[in-house]
Amino acid sequence: MSAHLDTIEQITAGGGDSYKYGFVTEIDVDTAPPGLTEDTVRFISAKKQEPLWLLEWRLKAFRRWQTMQQPDWARLNIAPIDYQGATYYAAPKNAEGPKSLDEVDPELLKTYEKLGIPLGERAALAGIAVDAVFDSVSVATTFKDTLAAQGIIFCSFGEAVREHPDLVQKYLGSVVPQGDNFFSALNSAVFSDGSFAYIPPGVRCPMELSTYFRINQAKSGQFERTLLIADAGAYVSYLEGCTAPRRDENQLHAAVVELIALEGAEIKYSTVQNWYPGDENGKGGIYNFVTKRGACRGKSSKISWTQVETGSAITWKYPSCILEGEDSVGEFYSVAVTSNHQQADTGTKMIHLGRNSRSTIISKGISAGHGQNTYRGAVKIMPGAAAARNYTQCDSLLIGKSCGAHAIPYIDTRNSTARVEHEATASKISDEQLFYCLQRGLTPEESVSLIVNGFCKEVLKELPMEFAVEAQKLLSVSLEGAVG
Amino acid sequence: MTKLLEIENLHARIAGGREILKGISLAVNAGEVHAIMGPNGAGKSTLSSVLAGKPGYEVTAGRVLYNGTDISPLAADERARQGIFLAFQYPVEIPGVNNTYFLRAALNAGRRTRGELELDAAQFLKLVKQKLSLLDLKDDLLKRPVNVGFSGGEKKRNEIFQMAMLEPKLAILDETDSGLDIDALRAVADGVNKLRSPGRAIVMITHYQRLLDYIEPDFVHVLAGGRIVASGGKEFARELEQTGYAHLERAA
Numbered sequence: 001m002s003a004h005l006d007t008i009e010q011i012t013a014g015g016g017d018s019y020k021y022g023f024v025t026e027i028d029v030d031t032a033p034p035g036l037t038e039d040t041v042r043f044i045s046a047k048k049q050e051p052l053w054l055l056e057w058r059l060k061a062f063r064r065w066q067t068m069q070q071p072d073w074a075r076l077n078i079a080p081i082d083y084q085g086a087t088y089y090a091a092p093k094n095a096e097g098p099k100s101l102d103e104v105d106p107e108l109l110k111t112y113e114k115l116g117i118p119l120g121e122r123a124a125l126a127g128i129a130v131d132a133v134f135d136s137v138s139v140a141t142t143f144k145d146t147l148a149a150q151g152i153i154f155c156s157f158g159e160a161v162r163e164h165p166d167l168v169q170k171y172l173g174s175v176v177p178q179g180d181n182f183f184s185a186l187n188s189a190v191f192s193d194g195s196f197a198y199i200p201p202g203v204r205c206p207m208e209l210s211t212y213f214r215i216n217q218a219k220s221g222q223f224e225r226t227l228l229i230a231d232a233g234a235y236v237s238y239l240e241g242c243t244a245p246r247r248d249e250n251q252l253h254a255a256v257v258e259l260i261a262l263e264g265a266e267i268k269y270s271t272v273q274n275w276y277p278g279d280e281n282g283k284g285g286i287y288n289f290v291t292k293r294g295a296c297r298g299k300s301s302k303i304s305w306t307q308v309e310t311g312s313a314i315t316w317k318y319p320s321c322i323l324e325g326e327d328s329v330g331e332f333y334s335v336a337v338t339s340n341h342q343q344a345d346t347g348t349k350m351i352h353l354g355r356n357s358r359s360t361i362i363s364k365g366i367s368a369g370h371g372q373n374t375y376r377g378a379v380k381i382m383p384g385a386a387a388a389r390n391y392t393q394c395d396s397l398l399i400g401k402s403c404g405a406h407a408i409p410y411i412d413t414r415n416s417t418a419r420v421e422h423e424a425t426a427s428k429i430s431d432e433q434l435f436y437c438l439q440r441g442l443t444p445e446e447s448v449s450l451i452v453n454g455f456c457k458e459v460l461k462e463l464p465m466e467f468a469v470e471a472q473k474l475l476s477v478s479l480e481g482a483v484g
Numbered sequence: 485m486t487k488l489l490e491i492e493n494l495h496a497r498i499a500g501g502r503e504i505l506k507g508i509s510l511a512v513n514a515g516e517v518h519a520i521m522g523p524n525g526a527g528k529s530t531l532s533s534v535l536a537g538k539p540g541y542e543v544t545a546g547r548v549l550y551n552g553t554d555i556s557p558l559a560a561d562e563r564a565r566q567g568i569f570l571a572f573q574y575p576v577e578i579p580g581v582n583n584t585y586f587l588r589a590a591l592n593a594g595r596r597t598r599g600e601l602e603l604d605a606a607q608f609l610k611l612v613k614q615k616l617s618l619l620d621l622k623d624d625l626l627k628r629p630v631n632v633g634f635s636g637g638e639k640k641r642n643e644i645f646q647m648a649m650l651e652p653k654l655a656i657l658d659e660t661d662s663g664l665d666i667d668a669l670r671a672v673a674d675g676v677n678k679l680r681s682p683g684r685a686i687v688m689i690t691h692y693q694r695l696l697d698y699i700e701p702d703f704v705h706v707l708a709g710g711r712i713v714a715s716g717g718k719e720f721a722r723e724l725e726q727t728g729y730a731h732l733e734r735a736a
Contacts, residue, residue: 438537438561439569450578
């Protein structure tokens with residue numbers, strides 16, 4: 001153990017030069033020892049062969065994290081997290097997955113079937129080495145060629161650090177500063193990998209940036225770091241996550257996503273999340289504590305967040321927009337489901353700085369079982385945001401007698417010419433609606449699914465089409481057993 | 485020949501409440517149109533709810549046979565897939581759910597049960613066009629969410645349209661005429677008349693005499709105080725037109 005640490009220290013102590021030229025000695029330890037110290041951070045950075053500037057960036061975040069406390073203001077019951085008991089780096093386990101679909105848990109395959117996941121992707125999601133199943137190389141190559149032809153950069157965060165360090169350095173941490181919150185500081189210190197995209201001026205990205213990414217989902221880590229930049233007049237639609245149920249031995253997932261839209265640019269960021277939610281007694285399950293923020297830097301820029309959150313034991317996230325540019329637009333569309341013993345405290349912050357900026361918030365919360373669902377939103381109109389407008393609609397649907405739905409909206413206006421509208425409803429699936437569906441021959445499950453999808457329609461229609469269909473199925477599957 | 489519907493001494497109440505149906509007996513054959521008339525509180529809605537299997541009601545005595553089989557073990561959706569249709573008095577709105585999508589889901593649910601092939605979007609649309617022209621309806625209600633923003637008349641016509649699409653064996657029309665003006669009533673009645681067929685029985689539940697002018701029944705029954713107090717054929721219907729049924733209520 002100590003021999004390996006010496007090696008790390010040798011390399012990191014050598015200064016910038018030895019990093020630039022890469023390692024001579026290979027570190028063959030695959031997993032960091034449990035615990036989180038400066039050495040862990042150095043270990044991670046060394047394993048990834050990162051340049052010195054990034055190691056220093058991580059260390060700064062780590063030192064900041066050490067001075068912070070886990071926040072407890074949310075409407076969430078969080079069992080204490082043992083930060084020192086977890087492992088912060090583990091190499092991807094390629095050799096240990098199933099060799100073919102025959103070795104995969106049939107229940108899992110049944111779920112993929114129910115969700116309508118394309119056959120070609122089921123193997124990858126189940127952890128079967130992708131090259132064993134189909135010619136992934138050619139798929140990836142075609143995709144990359146199309147993008148490269150337009151000057152679009154789309155790669156892993158790690159690759160971006162190596163190939164486009166100037167872009168990364170310019171924007172990393174500019175939307176979510178390291179010290180923004182406890183979890184962003186943690187992520188900044190130990191982030192594993194994630195996505196990076198840069199769309200050049202005037203370019204409309206010709207495809208959903210998701211297909212390729214999904215194939216590699218099986219290997220994504222617990223502290224993802226994503227950075228997307230749309231230069232002036234550019235457009236990109238990005239989809240994160242997938243409907244397939246996902247498990248991980250690591251309980252805490254604290255990702256950070258930063259989006260930057262320059263003048264006239266538009267970023268559409270969609271998330272479908274179905275991490276393991278814990279069993280029906282509320283044991284186990286992923287904690288999904290994410291910091292996502294978009295900066296509409298330029299005039300008439302636009303960032304739109306769409307999320308369908310059905311998994312995780314606890315979901316804690318507020319994808320937000322900082323509307324700096326004049327005439328900039330921020331949107332947030334959300335469906336969050338809490339069933340069994342799941343909890344969610346989610347919503348958004350729309351910070352209006354630019355004059356004539358506009359924001360729209362449509363939040364649909366569905367609670368079933370013993371789920372507790374809280375919408376927390378903040379609309380801030382700063383003094384310079386003359387004629388700013390916000391429209392918020394926050395609807396809750398309660399299924400059964402033991403669940404809860406809560407709404408905590410904050411509105412803070414410091415400009416008297418702004419207009420802010422807030423509407424909220426709380427309802428249950430009416431017996432009349434259910435009986436109407438039953439009387440037409442639909443089963444109780446089909447009926448609930450239909451009514452719930454109708455309730456979520458305004459949000460689901462914002463999703464890229466291929467995912468809208470899967471999301472509908474996901475909603476049905478998530479609410480199985482919730483009625484009756 | 486097995487009767488389509490046989491109600492034998494049916495007693496029923498709202499779960500945990502007082503008894504509302506106090507011994508109803510009725511037999512309906514396929515091809516027949518029956519009217520059940522009566523004042524408010526007589527038990528008309530309770531009867532249609534119990535037949536349709538609406539949760540919250542208890543049968544305390546007697547039974548209901550559909551095609552010779554006791555339907556009490558069947559849940560509401562199973563009864564529906566067996567061909568029992570209820571045209572609601574107050575059709576509920578289902579926001580965000582497209583009327584066409586809803587109908588296709590319902591139609592295919594029934595087809596699956598009967599072992600028939602489900603209709604794809606194109607085949608379904610063809611059937612829709614057929615039924616729309618049969619009922620002389622416009623297609624704009626197809627594009628809207630189920631019953632959302634529909635006027636009273638449109639809601640009732642949507643019920644009849646659904647009946648046309650689902651082709652039930654037993655159709656119970658619960659106060660289909662309530663809330664309708666003459667023109668709307670005429671349109672709805674035309675639709676129902678076009679759906680009369682030898683394989684189908686229609687039971688109309690109504691408060692008002694005038695519906696019987698538009699949809700001529702084969703049999704009329706007067707329901708009062710939870711019992712059928714009088715029954716008759718076409719002649720009886722014409723008689724009731726003159727006398728009303730209040731005197732029969734008092735006899736109950």
